[in-house]
Amino acid sequence: MADLRHDFVQTLNQPLDDLDAGALHAVFADQLAKGEAALARENVTVTKVAHHFSLDMQFLGQSHVVRVPLEDATPSVETVRERFNAVYWQRFKVDLPEIRARIVNANCSVIGVCPPVDLGLLIDDAGRRATAEATGRRSVRFDGAAVDTPVFWRDHLPADVTLDGPAIIEQLDCTTLIPPGDRVVGGVDGNLTILIGEAQ
Structure with a gap:
């Protein structure tokens, strides 16, 4: 690449x-x-x-x-x-x-x-779900307090996903933590963007 x-x-x-x-x-x-x-x-x-x-x-x-x-x-x-x-x-x-x-x-x-690579191709669309479904939950400490936090598998997230924190997004090579008050949105290029302080 x-x-x-x-x-x-x-x-x-x-x-x-x-x-x-x-x-x-x-x-x-x-x-x-x-x-x-x-x-x-x-x-x-x-x-x-x-x-x-x-x-x-x-x-x-x-x-x-x-x-x-x-x-x-x-x-x-x-x-x-x-x-x-x-x-x-x-x-x-x-x-x-x-x-x-x-x-x-x-x-x-x-x-x-090298020719540009469409990063959206890194995740097989066949594995994506219609809605964001948590694969589990985990207790995570934010500002000293334990918060029950949903865990999501990235390959299963819709391409246009919107999630409000707290949330954990796991994938093969990393784990992304979305704190309370922040929002993550998906894009057409396959990237996830974290919007600080923009959760509804």
Whole structure:
């Protein structure tokens, strides 16, 4: 259900003034080729392939780095300098023109964007009931007081369910607690929305 993603990091550890832009472009090209090859091996249908390029940079003598996003895989040295200064200013509000910048890492992310999944299909409509029917009851403490609370199995709830708390909704991978005074409503995408303080 999630997009496919491959991240690559190549340590360069060199002053920006000494950067060979062509060598940086070659690093990005190699990372990109490896990422696209990895996507092809996974044999999963994707709607498009996205690429993100960035550099981890710092000023010489500093230990922390900042991530500098790039528009493409072929930036000039001056473009890198401008982008680094802009990111550094945005984060620290400090301009340090007298200190040399250093490139620590070159990063490339190759993302295979998968088709959207209708989350409503995760629950089989054949198992849904016409009305919300509790499968049991449980004593739950709210604000120090024990409250007899109905328990519902999520797969059995109507798609357009409306339940006022207190209620417990159980499913295969989690349990959701609806406190007194709150309301839960179902949606066409299969999600449940909890409305705080909106119980009738």
